Amino acid sequence: MRIVAHKSAGLAAQNFMISMAAINYDTCPMEGSDTIxxxxxxxxxxxxxxxxxxxxxxxxxxxIYAPQFRIPFEEVYFEI
Ligand SMILES: Cc1cc2nc3c(=O)[nH]c(=O)nc-3n(C[C@H](O)[C@H](O)[C@H](O)COP(=O)(O)O)c2cc1C
Numbered sequence: 655m656r657i658v659a660h661k662s663a664g665l666a667a668q669n670f671m672i673s674m675a676a677i678n679y680d681t682c683p684m685e686g687s688d689t690i691x692x693x694x695x696x697x698x699x700x701x702x703x704x705x706x707x708x709x710x711x712x713x714x715x716x717x718i719y720a721p722q723f724r725i726p727f728e729e730v731y732f733e734i
Pocket of ligand 1: 683684685706722723
């Protein structure tokens with residue numbers, strides 16, 4: 655059930671991020687957060703599991719700190 659819940663939360667997160675993009679917001683999913691602190695802030699039980707944290711906002715064109723790396727689409731997408 656834990657795995658099913660995390661899969662579903664991941665898909666819901668993806669829908670959320672696509673929806674945000676549709677209204678011109680950017681998002682950034684992140685791992686490695688202080689989950690204990692997040693649970694305290696959100697008043698969640700200590701046994702709750704954080705699937706991911708998603709930063710949301712309006713992009714600043716000067717906000718990219720390093721060159722972005724993109725694997726060519728044709729290297730990762732195959733029609734079978
Ligand atoms: C579930 C999930 C967790 C992520 N966690 C991190 C993270 O902790 N640190 C990080 O740099 N990128 C993380 N990423 C990737 C970033 O959200 C982002 O897509 C990546 O840094 C590429 O950024 P760019 O699109 O500006 O090149 C995560 C992505 C996903 C889907």
